[in-house]
Amino acid sequence: MRTFRIAPSILSADFARLGEEVKNVIAAGADIVHFDVMDNHYVPNLTVGPLVCEAIRPHTSAPIDVHLMVSPVDALAASFAKAGADIITFHPEASHHIDRTLGVIKDAGCKAGLVFNPATPLSFLDHVMDKVDMILLMSVNPGFGGQKFIPQTLNKVRDARRRIDEYTAQYGGEIWLEVDGGIKVDNIAEVAAAGADTFVAGSAIFNQPDYKTVIDAMRAELARVG
Numbered sequence: 001m002r003t004f005r006i007a008p009s010i011l012s013a014d015f016a017r018l019g020e021e022v023k024n025v026i027a028a029g030a031d032i033v034h035f036d037v038m039d040n041h042y043v044p045n046l047t048v049g050p051l052v053c054e055a056i057r058p059h060t061s062a063p064i065d066v067h068l069m070v071s072p073v074d075a076l077a078a079s080f081a082k083a084g085a086d087i088i089t090f091h092p093e094a095s096h097h098i099d100r101t102l103g104v105i106k107d108a109g110c111k112a113g114l115v116f117n118p119a120t121p122l123s124f125l126d127h128v129m130d131k132v133d134m135i136l137l138m139s140v141n142p143g144f145g146g147q148k149f150i151p152q153t154l155n156k157v158r159d160a161r162r163r164i165d166e167y168t169a170q171y172g173g174e175i176w177l178e179v180d181g182g183i184k185v186d187n188i189a190e191v192a193a194a195g196a197d198t199f200v201a202g203s204a205i206f207n208q209p210d211y212k213t214v215i216d217a218m219r220a221e222l223a224r225v226g
């Protein structure tokens with residue numbers, strides 16, 4: 001049985017009760033807190049910064065997975081590491097120096113990853129696989145929750161899975177493959193079958209009154225994949 005992780009995106013949580021929301025969703029069976037950072041420059045929306053990450057940190061011992069939709073990246077990445085992030089991912093086209101930015105994140109003690117928009121090629125990984133702990137594939141264009149899953153992402157998931165398996169077979173280590181955008185109970189199995197192991201879901205979880213029911217249903221679907 002493969003290891004699967006469910007990472008609710010706080011983008012769809014009740015921001016007035018964020019600490020409680022984080023605690024509740026982890027108690028309902030989620031594995032990771034997915035923390036979306038938007039700057040109204042790299043993406044046309046604005047969310048939260050390191051202060052909010054620091055504020056939720058005492059509310060959970062689950063890993064906080066910070067997805068930086070910002071440009072420039074380096075200074076904010078360092079601030080999020082200080083604020084208690086465990087994993088920090090960024091978009092390669094938002095950084096002038098991808099290798100350096102990965103180094104900034106890892107030197108700060110966090111796991112690091114690259115995020116790929118639907119039209120961003122995986123070739124950005126070619127020379128940095130040794131520094132990447134996570135690959136995050138966007139299955140919507142970034143900026144907003146509640147969008148529809150783009151089905152062409154499935155081929156990219158297969159492609160990323162092949163790259164990860166080839167790399168880790170030769171060099172060892174572990175690289176997580178996360179997918180983000182439009183993940184629901186009715187498509188999570190298909191995304192897992194294509195090779196993803198970590199699933200971001202915002203509206204599918206936080207827009208329901210009972211988080212455990214949705215997370216249990218997602219786990220039941222994942223169990224079918226094996």
Ligand SMILES: O=C(CO)[C@H](O)[C@H](O)COP(=O)(O)O
Pocket residue numbers: 009011012036067140141142143144145146147180181182183200201202203204
């Ligand atoms: O990064 C994001 C948008 O940029 C969100 O994490 C993502 O869209 C999740 O929301 P939903 O599950 O509602 O699609």
